[in-house]
Amino acid sequence: MKIRFLLVITLGMMVSLQSFVHASIQKEPIEQLIQLSEQEQLPLEKWQVVMKDELDRSRALEIARKLESYFPASHINREETSQAEKWTASNLHKKTQSTETFIMIVPKNEQGSIQISYSLTGERWNEQTRSYYFTRSKSVTKALFTTNVKKFACLTLVSNDKINKVYFFEKFVEKLNVQALDRIQEKDFTVLSGYTPYWEQTIPGKDSLMNIQLAAREDASGNTTMTIGTPIIITEY
Template sequence: MWKNILAGVLAAAIVGTGAYPQEMTQEQEPLMMFASFAEDKQLNVEEWTMMMKRKVPAEQSGEIMERILEQGQHQEVSHEETAQAEKWIVTNRHKNKKIVETYSMISPRNMKNKAELVYSIQGEGTSSLTQDLFLSVEDVKSRYFSKSATIFSCLKAVSNGIIDDVLVYKKFKDTLDVATIDEIDENGWTSRSGWTDKWAQSIPSGKQSMNVQFATRTLGGETNITIGTPIITAEY
């Protein structure tokens, strides 16, 4: 009980006066829980990422890109054409905030194949996790993705020294009620996948479903921790 209260207090402190845990959507909760856990264990949050993917009919890709470009707030636009596909990458770097938004669209020349739209937003530290940020992500979701679209969340943190990754994972497991499905341990690198009832989104893993991954890597006298749902989408 006290762990849940502490996580709620930390999450409220992270997002300031705007967003509280009971006001968050299921897509926002995992990232805030990861950040709260890192703050509680005195880990330095280096960066976080949220990502959405969608397959769209190739003939609709041009219209969608026009709508994205019409927003008029993007600082960088790249366009590439090959014999197989057309690729757009649109980037918006927020002023005075360490936040970067990216849209990418790969549209195949063969109209029988579907195009892929990917939206990602990433930031540095917990100070960039604000209510306005989450409102912006919800707006993008409603404009270009379905209500049921999965949001992939990932957070990277680092300790000031080498720590016991087994103990840290146990604390993470206890905090979020994670049932471990699979574990890999190879020379200073570990990866664990599991299931928690804290949020609904998941992907199949053999005969089971998984919705959280926890990875650690020890390098140069410090331990790097990467947490993701339903899978880790960044390199670690």
């Protein structure tokens, strides 16, 4: 009887774990990060998703023309230096309080490739924001990027009376099953780089592939800003 009872519990735990893993795989990293922060009641300061790609320079004119289909013409700016031509387009979406920015750099060197990036940034996340993010990022990616696009997700959180940086590191490492690869520890600043099996995109780390970074910085007033990103944090922290 005891053996059957233990077997049922074990099977139940395995099913729950598989369900959690499956559900996590279905969601984008930014959604998983926001979900975890909400579970731990960590106030959201900012979320950001950035896409980067490298294209053949023959597509420069095509991309420049397409920008007007996705951004108001008055929000598109072109600058030229001795080294490159830079196109910048930005737009504020008031309903979701999010900002999108597109940058294309076309080097004067004819052998150089075009560097393009697109970012969506906001200070709140709800169903309306989520819907806008997926619709917008999907259409922009399809029109302007290739299948080699690299996507970076980042979340900035602020501590509260119940949660400090020690708790932050422990919880996110546990929930995302992070294998720590490198750690920088200073008096008011900590950064942990590692690997989680939940996300496929990786970059070369110090000794192994990595796809997650967690950082915490304390200011003079004792407040802590916590940042988490995949595969690395590409914002200031």
